[in-house]
Structures are given as C-alpha cells and as structure tokens.
Amino acid sequence: MAKQSMQFLKVGLIISLFTLAACSSSSDVEDATEGNQSASGNNSGSSATTNPGGSGNQLTQDQIRAQAALRQTIFYFEFDIAEFDAGDRDTLTFHARDLATNTGKRIRLEGHADERGTREYNLALGERRANGILNYLIVNGASRSQIEVVSYGEEQPAVSGSSEGAYRQNRRVEIVGR
Amino acid sequence: MKLRHLFPALAFWLISLPSLAELSIQITQGIDNPIPIAIVPFSMQGSGILSEDVSQIVTNDLEQVGEFRALPPSNMLGLPSQESEVFFRDWRILAQDYLLVGRIDQAPGSQLVQVQYEFFDINRELKLAGEVLTGSVAQLRDIGHEISNVVFEHVTGLRGAFTTQLLYIVSDYVSPELTYFRLEKSDYDGQRSQVLLESQEPVMSPSWSPNGQDVAYVSFETDLPRIYIQNIATGQKRQITNYPNINSSPVWSPDGTKLAMVLSKDGSPDIYVQDLVSNELVRITNHPAIETEPSWTPDGRTVVFMSDRTGQPQIYQIALGASAFDVERLTYDCFQCAKAKFLPDGVNLMHVRRETRQNPSYQIAILNIETLRVITLTDTSLDESPSLAPNGSMIMYATKYNGRGVLDAVSIDGRVKFRLPSTQGDVREPAWSPFLN
Structure with missing residues (x-):
C-alpha cells in the first residue's frame, strides 16, 4: 500500500514538473541547445502517463525521444546563472528515469564555469550548477548514490579563447558515465 | 669590508627539473623621473667566462621596479671597479645620483667566485655600502639579486625583494x-x-x-x-x-x-x-x-x-x-x-x-x-x-x-x-x- 502511494506520488511529481517545463520552455527564446532533442512545444508526447491508451507506435516514439535525450550529456548555462536552462528539463527527466530504471548505473556530474570572475568562486559556481542538476535528477527518480558531483571551475574549458562563443560553451555541466 | 657566504643550501636546485617555460621580464610602464644610477660592468679577474653577468642582473632588477634608470655603459667616461678608481666629478657630469662598481674573482679551476662591490652616493661623495660576497658559479644570480637588495634599501629605505x-x-x-x-x-x-x-x-x-x-x-x-x-x-x-x-x-x-x-x-x-x-x-x-x-x-x-x-x-x-x-x-x-x-x-x-x-x-x-x-x-x-x-x-x-x-x-x-x-x-x-x- 505504502509503496503504491509512493509510486503515485512520484508519477504525480513528474507530471507536474513536465507541465512546468512546457510552460517555461514555451517562453524561452534561447538559442538551440546541443543534441538533436526536439523542442518540447507541447506536452502531448512527453509522457505515456499523460496519454491514456497510448498505442505501441507512441511508445516507440517515446523510446526514440528517450534515446535522443540520453545522447545529450552537456548542459549549458547563462553567464552568472547557476540554474540550468528550462529547455533542458525534459532531457534531464529522461536521464533521471534512465538512472531510476538502471539502478546499477553510476554517473558523474562535472560542473564548469567560464574564465570571467575569480577562480575559486568559479570552482564554487561549477559545483552549484552541477548540484542544481543533481537535485533535479534525484527529485525525478535517480538515487543520490548513483551520482558523484565534481566541479572543475574554469580549469578545464571546453574551448579556449576569450570570446562570448567560447564562454557560452565553457559554462556547462557534463554528465559522464563512470 | 664584510664577507658573506650566500645560501649554503644549493642542494635545492638539483632536485627538480628546470621548466621549459622560462619567463622573462618586460617593463610595460615606468615612472616619469626615475633615479639615475650608474652600474659599471663588473671587472673579471682570473680565468674563464662566467655564465651570468652580475652587473646586468643588478641593472635589470633596479630598472624592473621602475624607480631607477641605469646609465648605458657606452656613455660612461671610465669603468672603475673599486673605490680607488672612482672620480665623483665624472659621474656628476653625467648627472648620476648613485654609482655601483665591482669585481669578480674566480680562482683557476674553482667553482667558487668572490664578488666585491661598492656603492656610492655621488652628490655626497660617500660610500654607502661595500662587501665581498662568496658563492658558487651557480649562485651568481643570487649574488646579483643580493646586491640589488642592498642598493634598493639604501636608496628607498625599503627592504629589497629581489631574492624572493x-x-x-x-x-x-x-x-x-x-x-x-x-x-x-x-x-x-x-x-x-x-x-x-x-x-x-x-x-x-x-x-x-x-x-x-x-x-x-x-x-x-x-x-x-x-x-x-x-x-x-x-x-x-x-x-x-x-x-x-x-x-x-x-x-x-x-x-x-x-x-x-x-x-x-x-x-x-x-x-x-x-x-x-x-x-x-x-x-x-x-x-x-x-x-x-x-x-x-x-x-x-x-x-x-x-x-x-x-x-x-x-x-x-x-x-x-x-x-x-x-x-x-x-x-x-x-x-x-x-x-x-x-x-x-x-x-x-x-x-x-x-x-x-x-x-x-x-x-x-x-x-x-x-x-x-x-x-x-x-x-x-x-x-x-x-x-x-x-x-x-x-x-x-x-x-x-x-x-x-x-x-x-x-x-x-x-x-x-x-x-x-x-x-x-x-x-x-x-x-x-x-x-x-
């Protein structure tokens, strides 16, 4: 009984988070993110639980979306902002579900900052970014013990240089298998 | 004249690898009225050619911190290496405030060197400092930086940081x-x-x-x-x-x-x-x-x-x-x-x-x-x-x-x-x- 209500609670939480994601991503005019994830303009296909009586065809679509989402392992951040982009919520939810399903899977969240600002603050900022994603993954079904967080601050830029373009690619959290 | 041995712990330098990325200084901004100082190239007694130019090290040190401007040796009227060879009038004509002279002695076949230097206030015709520093050939840079410390402290009243x-x-x-x-x-x-x-x-x-x-x-x-x-x-x-x-x-x-x-x-x-x-x-x-x-x-x-x-x-x-x-x-x-x-x-x-x-x-x-x-x-x-x-x-x-x-x-x-x-x-x-x- 207790287990069932827990499950129910979890599903309810996922649904509400999805709704939230759909709302905020529709107002989000940021440039296209990495990967081939399609923008979630509506929430029709976001979860089988929201579409009663989903056909087999739809399930395959969902699987394809999940696979595409899992291929996106880098998440980018705005300057001076520690919260991940609202447009990445769906993708991160697929990652959380993947961890919930595959309980033996272990990942590392590696947080990074661009070179602006002091190094030790950037180290802390990278951790704050990674923790934001960590908390989201846990809320959506992953277990804390599956995830290690490490911040590299500005010490390991993805791209060298001091251009806005380089900075954009360096403010990131990477999901790394381990 | 004082005698000093410099940094007995030479052993440090043998432990770690020299780095490929050698840094060297560029002065990017100096002050308007630096203090004029004449640093005469130190004379070399004995055999051999040394790997380091001590008077050049002192010149670089003092110019880097911006307070000093060294007189080019080609403009000097003489190249004294000790007090008995110094004529203050020559340096006043060249509008110098301070003068540093010195000589380096190396016994044949020895790795030890003696660096004798003397430092003068030209306007007051006064010797401010002078000593003999002894060290190995590998310590010539340390000796140069130590002389810079002495000169810097005499002129500015502030302890020099050239050996840091x-x-x-x-x-x-x-x-x-x-x-x-x-x-x-x-x-x-x-x-x-x-x-x-x-x-x-x-x-x-x-x-x-x-x-x-x-x-x-x-x-x-x-x-x-x-x-x-x-x-x-x-x-x-x-x-x-x-x-x-x-x-x-x-x-x-x-x-x-x-x-x-x-x-x-x-x-x-x-x-x-x-x-x-x-x-x-x-x-x-x-x-x-x-x-x-x-x-x-x-x-x-x-x-x-x-x-x-x-x-x-x-x-x-x-x-x-x-x-x-x-x-x-x-x-x-x-x-x-x-x-x-x-x-x-x-x-x-x-x-x-x-x-x-x-x-x-x-x-x-x-x-x-x-x-x-x-x-x-x-x-x-x-x-x-x-x-x-x-x-x-x-x-x-x-x-x-x-x-x-x-x-x-x-x-x-x-x-x-x-x-x-x-x-x-x-x-x-x-x-x-x-x-x-």
Whole structure:
C-alpha cells in the first residue's frame, strides 16, 4: 500500500514538473541547445502517463525521444546563472528515469564555469550548477548514490579563447558515465 | 669590508627539473623621473667566462621596479671597479645620483667566485655600502639579486625583494584530451623556473607557508579537488584533506600553525580552519550561499572571505572564535568584489573588482576600509589572483595578453608595471614568497 502511494506520488511529481517545463520552455527564446532533442512545444508526447491508451507506435516514439535525450550529456548555462536552462528539463527527466530504471548505473556530474570572475568562486559556481542538476535528477527518480558531483571551475574549458562563443560553451555541466 | 657566504643550501636546485617555460621580464610602464644610477660592468679577474653577468642582473632588477634608470655603459667616461678608481666629478657630469662598481674573482679551476662591490652616493661623495660576497658559479644570480637588495634599501629605505621567489600554475594544452598542469617556482623575475608538480588534472591555489619552506595547493590528481602540502626542498607531499565535495583555497595563517580552507562537505562552500598540529577542524562560516577565498588579517585573528549571500560576490570578515552570524561586510560599492587580502597595514584591502553588472571586466584594486577610497591599479579586463611582494612594494597578478595567461606586476601606487611573458602555456595564480633569507 505504502509503496503504491509512493509510486503515485512520484508519477504525480513528474507530471507536474513536465507541465512546468512546457510552460517555461514555451517562453524561452534561447538559442538551440546541443543534441538533436526536439523542442518540447507541447506536452502531448512527453509522457505515456499523460496519454491514456497510448498505442505501441507512441511508445516507440517515446523510446526514440528517450534515446535522443540520453545522447545529450552537456548542459549549458547563462553567464552568472547557476540554474540550468528550462529547455533542458525534459532531457534531464529522461536521464533521471534512465538512472531510476538502471539502478546499477553510476554517473558523474562535472560542473564548469567560464574564465570571467575569480577562480575559486568559479570552482564554487561549477559545483552549484552541477548540484542544481543533481537535485533535479534525484527529485525525478535517480538515487543520490548513483551520482558523484565534481566541479572543475574554469580549469578545464571546453574551448579556449576569450570570446562570448567560447564562454557560452565553457559554462556547462557534463554528465559522464563512470 | 664584510664577507658573506650566500645560501649554503644549493642542494635545492638539483632536485627538480628546470621548466621549459622560462619567463622573462618586460617593463610595460615606468615612472616619469626615475633615479639615475650608474652600474659599471663588473671587472673579471682570473680565468674563464662566467655564465651570468652580475652587473646586468643588478641593472635589470633596479630598472624592473621602475624607480631607477641605469646609465648605458657606452656613455660612461671610465669603468672603475673599486673605490680607488672612482672620480665623483665624472659621474656628476653625467648627472648620476648613485654609482655601483665591482669585481669578480674566480680562482683557476674553482667553482667558487668572490664578488666585491661598492656603492656610492655621488652628490655626497660617500660610500654607502661595500662587501665581498662568496658563492658558487651557480649562485651568481643570487649574488646579483643580493646586491640589488642592498642598493634598493639604501636608496628607498625599503627592504629589497629581489631574492624572493614566485609560485604559479602553468596550464599547457597539448590536445583536447591532454593538458599538463604544473606547479612551478621561479625567482621573482621568472628566471630559473622549476617544476614542483606536474599533473594531467588541474592544480590550483598555491600558497606559501610563512617560513617559505612549504607550499599548500589544490590538486585534482585523484579526480577530486583535495588539499596537499608539499615541502619545496625535498618535494615530499602529503594529502591534508579528503572531505566530500569541494576542498579548496588553502591559506596559511601568519604564524604557520593553521590552514584556512574552503569545504562544501556540509552542503555549500564554507570557510574552515584546520589546526596543522592537532588536525582539529573548525567551521568559520555557516551560510547556504558560497563562501570562499579566505585570507588572514596580518594579526592572524580574523579571516577575510568572499560570499555571494547578497546575490553577488562581496568581501566580509569574521573574527576567529566569533559566532558564524557575527560577520562584518567590508565592500558595498562594487558589483562584485572578490579574492581580498589586507596589506600589512591592516587597513588597505587588495582585491579583485568588477564595478558594474554591464561590464564584466575585472581589475586589481585597493580599498582603504577607513576612508573608503578605492584605487584601481590595473586596466586590463581579466585581472585576478593578486599577490603582494613581501616588502609591500608591488603586486603580482594574473591577466591575459594576446589570448595567453601571463603574470603582470604593478607597483602599489600604480605607477610602475612589468610583465613576465611565458614562452609556453598559460601562466596564472602567482604567489609571491615571503622573505626567504
């Protein structure tokens, strides 16, 4: 009984988070993110639980979306902002579900900052970014013990240089298998 | 005349590898009326050609700090090497204020040299200093820097910092999969660099122990940021921390018994102090925001740190033993103020400053916490990691030049600047040593 209500609670939480994601991503005019994830303009296909009586065809679509989402392992951040982009919520939810399903899977969240600002603050900022994603993954079904967080601050830029373009690619959290 | 033996512990230099990335100084900004000084090329007695030009080392030292302008030897009317050969009138005609002469003796086949020098005030026709320094051929640079110390102190009244050293980090990009991170040590002018640690994972935040014998730093060599202390002479290191999450920013207390650091084991980064004798760990701040970049006040009783509890980095301080809520905010007039440390006067606060939200540009500045006057010392846009020379005369800091990380130095009044360009890799996080002798 207790287990069932827990499950129910979890599903309810996922649904509400999805709704939230759909709302905020529709107002989000940021440039296209990495990967081939399609923008979630509506929430029709976001979860089988929201579409009663989903056909087999739809399930395959969902699987394809999940696979595409899992291929996106880098998440980018705005300057001076520690919260991940609202447009990445769906993708991160697929990652959380993947961890919930595959309980033996272990990942590392590696947080990074661009070179602006002091190094030790950037180290802390990278951790704050990674923790934001960590908390989201846990809320959506992953277990804390599956995830290690490490911040590299500005010490390991993805791209060298001091251009806005380089900075954009360096403010990131990477999901790394381990 | 005094006789001195210089630095018996030559053994250090044999231990670690010389670095490929030799730094050499460029003066980027001097003062308007430098003091004219004649440094006569030292005469060489005995056989052999020495690898170092002692009088040139003194010339470079004195010109780098900007206070002096050396007379080119080609303009000199004579080349005296000792007092009996000095005619003050010659140097007055050339409008020189000070004169340095000297001679180097090397016994045939010997690795030992004797450097005799004499330093004169031309206007007062007075010998201010003179001694014989003895050392090995490999110590000629030390001898030159020591002579610079004597000259500098006689003229400015301030102890010279020419025999001090730097620690810094070099990041050497090889390929997308491979970057070498090195902790290096060099003379204050970037010469004679040595690698103290090389890793394929980041190395950060070098900090000198107050006695100049050890360095604390952060290394990711276990894949996680952990604090280590390494003996500079022997290279022996030990891991100091292994707490979950961030372990960073180690800074020695002025008496060398404690290490301030940042740990995020309890959720968010906070300041802690570890006693290096008892290993007792004391939590200093307790706030869900980021607290980092600790430094000590000169009396060692208070820790200065950065916190973004108001949304952006600002500087705060808290006395050791005070309640974690008893925090005093020190900066208000900047969009971001970070990486602060008090100068020895305990009033002027050296820090990294970003004035406005609109302009993400970071400069080295000094805030007087009594008058609230701010002096911004630098004008490039990515300046960070300021470190004060032990005589308080200059600040070394990291910046970018032509897309590369370089070390710059600026005098405490902002009038003089010099740069240590690197031939290889990005150089950053300079830490200026205490006086070492």
